[in-house]
Structures are given as C-alpha cells and as structure tokens.
Amino acid sequence: MNERLLVPIDDSDPARAALEEATELFDPKEIVLLHVLELDEVTYGAAGAAAEGIREEREEEARELFDDARRTLGDDVSVETVLETGDPSSVIVNVAEAKAVDHIVMGSHGRSGLSGILVGSVAENVIGNSPVSVTISRP
Template structure:
C-alpha cells in the first residue's frame, strides 16, 4: 500500500512495539518518527542555563532514539524524523494533520479503570482527535 506512517517514539516498550508493528503489519513507503519533548519536563525546576542544558541533553537522547529506530527499520523504508516540544497528544495530532500522514501507529501502556480516567491517556486523546486512523500497539 506504500503508506506514510507516523510513529511517535520514546524510550518505552509500547513505543518499540509500535515501531515493530509499523514495519510488520503495514507496507510503509515512509515512516515518520516523532519524538515530543514535554515542556513541563524541560522547565520544571530549571532556570536559565540549566534549562538550556537539560534541553540539549533531551535532544541528544532523542537523536539516540531516532538512530536506534532507524536501525530497527532497516534500509528498505524511507525514514523522516521530527523533534517537537509540547503536549504529546496535541503534537502528534498536529503532525498527522499537517504532514500528509496516512496512518498513526503508536504505543500505549494500556491504562484502564480509575487510573485511565484520572491520569488521562495520550493514546486516547490522539484517537479522539486524529484526522487519520490510529493503530495502538502494546508490548
């Protein structure tokens, strides 16, 4: 089908499962890897130079995630990487909406019950707001 898939990634088992599903369940022509730096994480308790240093550290970690994902995907599929800052579900939906994306494949920790209601779920928010279909992967 040669779809353009958006795969949000972080350093978690669900994200790794989503990347695996993207390559095994679909026939992607291109995979767009998206990593979101959360503003709260970057600014909580940090000021001035410390905040800048923390951002640099998180950007380096993101590049390592991208490199690991590229190796997992292999050379058969074209890969684009996007690093954004913001609220993850909002950034994911915006990327899907503005990036000529056919489908989102993302991981979920699968919270349910009270925890899911109180904590909220990035996956749930993406499903509710996405302009394209979404596949949720669990490890």
Template sequence: MDILIPIDDSEPAMKAVEHAVREYPDADLTLLHVIDPSVGMYGEGGIYAYDSILETRREAADDLLENAAEIAANHDGSVERETVVGSPSNEIVAVTESKDIDHIVIGSHGRSGASRVLLGSVAERVVRRAPVPVTIVR
C-alpha cells in the same frame, strides 16, 4: 501511504515501530519524538538551565530515534525522523495535519484504572483528536 509513529523510550513504542514496518512495508514512515518541556524541567534551577536541559533532551531524542530507525532497518524499512517540543498529544496531531499523514501507529503503556485517570494517556488523547485512523500497539 504516510504513517506517523510517535515514540518515546518505552517498549510499547518500539513494538509500534516493528508493527508499522511489518504491516505497512511499502509505506513512508516518520518517527516522531516529542520533548515535553513540562516534565521534569522545573526542579531546582531548572528554569535557569532550560536551554541546557532542552539540548540534553534533544541529544537523547537523537539516540532514541537512531535506535528506532535501526529496528525499522532490521525489517528492511526506512524512516524519516523528527523531534519537536511541546505537549505530546497536541504535537502528534499537529504533525499529522501538517505532513498530510494517512495513519498513526502508537504504542500504549496499557495503564488502567487510577493510574490512567491520574496520568492520562497520550495514545487515548491522540485517538480522540487525530484526523486519521490510529492503531494502538501494546
């Protein structure tokens, strides 16, 4: 079984890594971090420093993926790591399709009410669009 675990720098994302390693010990796991270029890159001068900002985010993604891989290693799991740039929910679904993933395990921030409506939910959009089963970990 091939499992995709989309991660960000949140506690629920790291819990999703732990859950996947614990519940699917024999699965091939892929950690995915999506750099969303629309978030925080359009401040003063941001458009001119796009490449520099993107490189900084790639470095941060490498650290994030390393931390998540260590969590997996603590549970005797090994993972593949991938970073892509784009809209998180779109990229998660695209990677799922291109890598022939069987299952997605994703963390949820547990937002409700107005904050969920205003901010949207990557996990919710993935559940609606994913061609495979999705487990949401809180």
C-alpha cells in the same frame, strides 16, 4: 499497503512494539518518526542555563532514539524525523496533519485512571482528535 505512517517514539517498550508493528502490519514506504519533549521535562524545576542544559540533553536522547529506530527499520523504508516540544497528544495530532500521514501507529502504556484502563490518556486523546486512523500497540 505502502502508506506514509507516523510513529511517535520514546524509550519505552510500547513505542518499540509500535515501531515493529508499523513495519509488520503496513509495509510502509515512508515513516515519520516523532519524539515529543514534554514542556515540564525541559522547563520545570530549572532556570536559565540549567534549563538549556536539560533541553540539550533531551534532544541528544531523541537523536539516539531516532538512530536506533533507523537501524531497526533498515534501508527499505524512507525515514523522516521530527522533534517537537509540547503536549504529546496535541503534537501528535498536529504533526499527523502537517506531514499528511495516512495512519498513526503508536504504543500505549494504558495506565491512566478509569478512562485509560484499556488505552493510555495520550493514546485516547490522539484517537479522539486524529485526522487519520490510529493503531495502538502494546508490548
């Protein structure tokens, strides 16, 4: 299909499954890898220099995720990485628009309340607000 895909990643089995499915199902020429630092991860419970240290640690973890994903994808796919802070579902939708992707492939834990039994709350919000089609992957 040679699409430009957005694949949000974190250190989870659903995210790894989404990355694999992105290449197997779509044969993309470009993938935008996105990692979102949630605001509470980098601000709550910490102040000043401690908050900055936590942020730096999370950013380093994101770089390692990007490096692992690049190794998984190999050299046949052009990879762009994006690191953002905020509400994951909003950031995913905004990046999809800003990067003019054709499709989003994302993992889902599917663990959020009754409305999230089949799809997790982040995935559900992305599906409802995305400017492009969304494929949800489960490990």
